[in-house]
Amino acid sequence: MSKLEQTWFNDCYKSLIDxxxxxxxxxxxxxxxxxxxxxxxxxxxKWCRLLNKLPSTYPSFVDLSSSVSVGTENxxxxxxxxxxxxxxxxxxxxxxxxxxxxxxxxDTEWRSDWKWERVAPHIASLKxxxxxxxxxxxxxxxxxxxxxxxxxxxxxxxxxxFLIQFHAIKQFISNTDxxxxxxxxxxxxxxxxxxxxxxxxxxSMGVLYHRKDPMAFLQQLKDQLRKGGELILxxxxxxxxxxxxxxxxxxxxxxxxxxxxxxxxxxSVWLGRLGFENIRVVDINHTTLDEQRATPWMETQSLKxxxxxxxxxxxxxxxxxxxxxxIVANKK
Numbered sequence: 047m048s049k050l051e052q053t054w055f056n057d058c059y060k061s062l063i064d065x066x067x068x069x070x071x072x073x074x075x076x077x078x079x080x081x082x083x084x085x086x087x088x089x090x091x092k093w094c095r096l097l098n099k100l101p102s103t104y105p106s107f108v109d110l111s112s113s114v115s116v117g118t119e120n121x122x123x124x125x126x127x128x129x130x131x132x133x134x135x136x137x138x139x140x141x142x143x144x145x146x147x148x149x150x151x152x153d154t155e156w157r158s159d160w161k162w163e164r165v166a167p168h169i170a171s172l173k174x175x176x177x178x179x180x181x182x183x184x185x186x187x188x189x190x191x192x193x194x195x196x197x198x199x200x201x202x203x204x205x206x207x208f209l210i211q212f213h214a215i216k217q218f219i220s221n222t223d224x225x226x227x228x229x230x231x232x233x234x235x236x237x238x239x240x241x242x243x244x245x246x247x248x249x250s251m252g253v254l255y256h257r258k259d260p261m262a263f264l265q266q267l268k269d270q271l272r273k274g275g276e277l278i279l280x281x282x283x284x285x286x287x288x289x290x291x292x293x294x295x296x297x298x299x300x301x302x303x304x305x306x307x308x309x310x311x312x313x314s315v316w317l318g319r320l321g322f323e324n325i326r327v328v329d330i331n332h333t334t335l336d337e338q339r340a341t342p343w344m345e346t347q348s349l350k351x352x353x354x355x356x357x358x359x360x361x362x363x364x365x366x367x368x369x370x371x372x373i374v375a376n377k378k
Contacts (some may be wrong), residue, residue, distance in 0.1 A: 050094050051082060054213065058138050058230035061198060066176060066244045066272070073240050074232075082231055087206040094134050097210060100217055101126055103148070108223045110193030113159065114186060118217045119149025129292055137211050139344040140185035155344035157337045158186045161251065161280070165372050168328035170276050172196040180236050181253035185212035185229075190284035191221075191249070192229050199229045202236060225359035241269035258304050264320050271377040276324065282307045283330070283371040288315050292365065293353055299352040299361045299368060310371050322375035329372040 055078045062068050103126070105117025119127060132152045134140075142155030173195035179188050182201030185208070187371050191199045201212070212231045220226040248270050250263075257263040267277055284292045286309035298304035308316065310327045317325050335358070338349040349368070354360040 048082075048091075048094060054230075055232075057227070058193055058200070058232065061230065063226065065198065067198070067200075067242060069244070070240065070242055075324070077234060077238060084148065085233075090206050090210075093137065093207070093210040096133055097214060097217070099129075100133055100214060101129060101370075102221060103130075103218060104221055105148070105218065108219055110189050110219075112193075112227070113146060114143070114189045114193075114215070115146040116215075117148045122148045133243070134214060135343070137207065137214060138155045139346065140184065140211065141222075141344055142186045143343075145186070145215055147215075153341040153343050154184075154186075155338060155341060155348055157224065158183075159190075160337055162187060162190050164329045164331060165251075165278060165280065166194070168326075168374055169278055170247070170335045172247060176200075176244065177247045178202070178245045178248065180248065180250040180267065180270075182208070182212075182231065183252075185215065185231060187249065187251065188212075188229055188231075189215070192225055196240070196247075197228060201229075201231045202239070204233055204235050206233055228311060233330060236263070236270070239266070239270065242315065243273060244271060244272055245270050247276045247278065249278045249280075251278070254279065254281040255298075255305060258305050260306050261316060261320070264316060268320055268322065268377055273377060275377050277317075277373075277375050277377070279313075279317075279373045280370060281313070281373075283310050283313065283369055284366055285309060285369075286311065288312050294365060295363065297363055298365055299349070299363070300347070301352075313371075317373065317375050321378050323378050325373065325375040327371055327373050331370050332370050333368040333370060 062071055103122055106121050109115040115365050127148050140154045140156045143152050145341050151175050151362040167203050172191055176199045177191050177196045178200045179201040182188055182203045185201055188199045188201045209231050216226055248267050250267055254260055263318040284307045288311040290309040292307040294304045314325045353367055354362055
């Protein structure tokens with residue numbers, strides 16, 4: 047394992063000692079060692095070399111409560127700003143954000159801040175809570191969770207470019223803000239985790255519809271929560287009653303890996319059957335072309351290319367256009 051990766055994971059292991067998550071150390075180090083030997087992306091070593099070229103900086107401020115913003119353009123000289131921007135563009139596409147670094151606006155495909163603004167008012171306080179973000183992407187929401195006062199935030203996602211993007215942002219925050227010691231990214235899926243039954247809060251946003259077995263996935267989320275812990279589930283849904291579930295054909299909005307899109311009523315039944323209580327639908331929202339779009343930081347096709355140009359209420363395959371819901375529930 048390279049020195050860089052070893053540092054990332056060792057910092058995580060140290061944070062687990064003397065915490066309610068300490069029993070994770072029975073399996074996690076061996077899993078990360080196996081990942082390093084067998085699962086690394088072909089570009090990963092190059093990405094790590096580029097990460098090492100990011101300059102050390104000392105921002106005048108870090109804001110994680112109203113955005114993810116680090117410093118101003120006056121904190122670095124023009125050369126350093128251009129160096130940072132050029133290196134960060136080597137990690138494209140940037141899908142979840144946005145991030146603001148020294149006057150550089152990483153305008154990501156998704157306005158993840160809009161999603162957070164819809165979700166945040168409906169969840170229990172994150173202050174002093176241990177939080178798991180399943181399918182965390184580049185970590186945008188993890189930083190916002192930390193900004194809400196979480197004592198520890200751990201994100202899991204097998205996509206290695208997201209791991210690199212997360213650490214690019216973390217490098218700039220770590221120099222001046224000690225809270226960065228409390229946030230960690232692990233390149234794994236929830237199916238690889240032992241049932242910890244210890245997190246106070248588990249987030250899963252934009253993952254359920256990618257799972258062939260949604261019930262098994264929901265059970266895996268439950269297995270990470272302590273008794274009374276809170277699940278925040280955000281996913282694609284369709285209109286209908288408790289018996290309504292759309293199973294997409296070969297593609298949904300051009301995505302091959304979309305399986306089941308339930309109604310919110312059906313999803314509530316699923317959660318109840320699995321042992322959740324206090325189940326409530328707190329938000330339903332149609333994804334707009336302003337919330338998901340191509341940008342200079344994500345230049346390939348985006349939502350407008352996946353909708354019927356004659357009727358944007360339908361996908362190009364003829365299914366209902368993306369509608370997303372947030373459901374909050376507690377483990378009995």
